[in-house]
Amino acid sequence: MDTPKKNESNKKTTIIETPKKKHWFLKGCLIFFVLLIVLIGSAFAMAFRLPQKWGIVKSPAEKVFDDTPDRTSAKKVTAELKKSGMSTKGLDVYVLPLKDGSGEVAVVTLDASQGFAFSGTAGGDPFLGTMAAIAKTQLTNNATLKRVALDYKDETGATIFSATAPTGPILDFANGKISRDIFMKSIDGRLDIKNTVDRYQRNPLY
Amino acid sequence: MTKNYFIIGLALTGLMLLGGGCSQSDTSLVIDFFNSWAQTRGITDKNGNPTASSIWYVATGQTTGNDQTDAAIDAGQVIKSIKDADAKVAKADVALAKKPPDNVTAMANIDSALTGRPKDQTIRTRKGVLLLETGQGSKAAAPYLAINSAKCSGAIEAMTQGQVERCYDQIQAEVNEMASANIRAYDAKSKPRCAVLTAQRAGRQQMYYLSKRMNFLDPQDDPMFAYGYLGGGQMDCMP
Numbered sequence: 001m002d003t004p005k006k007n008e009s010n011k012k013t014t015i016i017e018t019p020k021k022k023h024w025f026l027k028g029c030l031i032f033f034v035l036l037i038v039l040i041g042s043a044f045a046m047a048f049r050l051p052q053k054w055g056i057v058k059s060p061a062e063k064v065f066d067d068t069p070d071r072t073s074a075k076k077v078t079a080e081l082k083k084s085g086m087s088t089k090g091l092d093v094y095v096l097p098l099k100d101g102s103g104e105v106a107v108v109t110l111d112a113s114q115g116f117a118f119s120g121t122a123g124g125d126p127f128l129g130t131m132a133a134i135a136k137t138q139l140t141n142n143a144t145l146k147r148v149a150l151d152y153k154d155e156t157g158a159t160i161f162s163a164t165a166p167t168g169p170i171l172d173f174a175n176g177k178i179s180r181d182i183f184m185k186s187i188d189g190r191l192d193i194k195n196t197v198d199r200y201q202r203n204p205l206y
Numbered sequence: 207m208t209k210n211y212f213i214i215g216l217a218l219t220g221l222m223l224l225g226g227g228c229s230q231s232d233t234s235l236v237i238d239f240f241n242s243w244a245q246t247r248g249i250t251d252k253n254g255n256p257t258a259s260s261i262w263y264v265a266t267g268q269t270t271g272n273d274q275t276d277a278a279i280d281a282g283q284v285i286k287s288i289k290d291a292d293a294k295v296a297k298a299d300v301a302l303a304k305k306p307p308d309n310v311t312a313m314a315n316i317d318s319a320l321t322g323r324p325k326d327q328t329i330r331t332r333k334g335v336l337l338l339e340t341g342q343g344s345k346a347a348a349p350y351l352a353i354n355s356a357k358c359s360g361a362i363e364a365m366t367q368g369q370v371e372r373c374y375d376q377i378q379a380e381v382n383e384m385a386s387a388n389i390r391a392y393d394a395k396s397k398p399r400c401a402v403l404t405a406q407r408a409g410r411q412q413m414y415y416l417s418k419r420m421n422f423l424d425p426q427d428d429p430m431f432a433y434g435y436l437g438g439g440q441m442d443c444m445p
Contacts, residue, residue, distance in 0.1 A: 059277075059280050059283055059284070060269075060273055060276035060277040060280050061276075061277040061278075061280045061281045061282075061283065061284040062283075062284065063273065063277070064273050064274055064276075064277035065277060065281070065284060067323065067325035067326050067327070068325070068326050068327040068328055069288055069326075069328075070372075070376065071292075071328060072375065072376075072379050073372075073375075092285075092289070094281070094285055094288060096281065096284070097372075098274070101365075101369065102369075103368075103369070104372075105274070105277070105278050105281075107278065107281045107285060109285060112232055112233060116232075117232055118232055118235070125239075126232075126235060126239075127235070127236060127239040128239075144366065144368040144369055144372060146274060147274065147275070147278055149278035149279060149281060151281065151282055151285065152233075152236045154233040155233065159282055160233060160236055160237065161236050161237070161239075161240050162279045162280075162281075162282065163243070163279070164275060164278035164279055181246060184242070184243055184246040184247070185246060185247065187243060187247075188270050188272075188275045188278075188279060189240070189243060189279065190279050190280075191240050191244075196237070199233075
């Protein structure tokens with residue numbers, strides 16, 4: 001008589017435990033799924049720099065640069081580049097002093113939609129040549145120019161590639177003291193993924 | 207006749223395509239440069255495929271870990287706001303060049319420029335000067351006429367020679383802007399504004415100390431310069 005009772009109680013135990021396990025399995029799956037979505041969403045937001053675009057996070061530029069750009073120096077540099085034979089159509093120079101007062105950064109926009117085209121003076125490697133031409137202007141006379149940045153916009157005015165390098169390596173490259181490969185290693189940059197994808201969708205040939 | 211038109215049309219289409227190709231070639235050149243740079247930096251492999259480290263770099267918001275480098279790469283938004291503000295200031299200049307000057311349009315444009323860049327001292331100086339020119343009083347203008355430049359932050363003694371020179375240039379530009387406002391006031395046969403003179407004097411004092419730091423001044427000439435920079439030419443002014 002005892003044996004069947006034991007079996008019954010065993011059966012009962014089995015019946016009760018099965019839904020609990022399922023319940024926890026489903027909960028675990030849901031948590032994993034939510035975490036995965038959050039992770040992918042965050043990666044997407046970070047890759048497209050959405051927090052900065054939406055103004056949730058202050059961009060590094062707002063934190064580092066002073067509120068007043070040096071317009072006088074920018075005008076002088078543009079005039080100097082023009083005098084050296086470089087076409088300044090679609091080229092805008094901005095000299096941005098650092099908030100800590102230690103120097104400034106020259107940011108140059110090269111806007112193909114405004115008629116910018118790499119000119120002959122830039123030499124065999126137009127992008128690096130343009131960077132070198134800017135670093136060679138009077139901005140470097142007083143050794144407070146920390147770095148040069150180029151921001152290239154395509155014929156629709158969308159930023160494609162931004163790159164920057166410290167003044168020292170740029171001048172070393174311009175004066176033939178370091179090779180192109182070594183100089184390339186001192187450059188930091190960013191390809192605008194969204195704009196580049198849009199561009200390829202518009203015209204896969206370019 | 208129809209055939210001729212067809213040939214001309216074809217030639218024009220060809221030229222347009224060629225023209226389009228030329229304007230786009232610079233962008234392809236930049237993308238080629240990016241590919242070459244990305245390979246050198248190990249962002250992509252020899253086949254142009256992204257490496258594991260580059261995927262991490264993109265997923266974490268493409269930061270280099272260096273604030274100054276990130277700021278330089280990320281300056282697009284700041285540049286856009288400067289460009290927009292400068293375009294508005296240029297519109298104000300056009301309005302002021304009219305005879306008689308259109309002060310209302312000029313002020314509206316300067317205010318609009320300041321909305322986007324409220325701490326931009328160059329635009330603030332313009333606003334201060336315009337307030338004085340439109341007779342709105344020194345009290346209203348004074349807050350906009352402070353000399354405040356990152357190039358001049360910190361003690362003069364701690365600055366490098368280059369920093370001192372840049373600071374001097376910046377202050378000189380701001381003092382000149384104020385001086386031109388005062389000259390315009392003279393044209394209107396009125397006394398210079400006290401707020402402008404006070405701000406100018408503060409600027410000249412800084413220029414004097416900077417000159418000393420740069421060893422521009424001959425010790426024998428110092429008293430004369432000190433008079434010119436620090437106290438000379440006290441003028442009668444309007445509040």
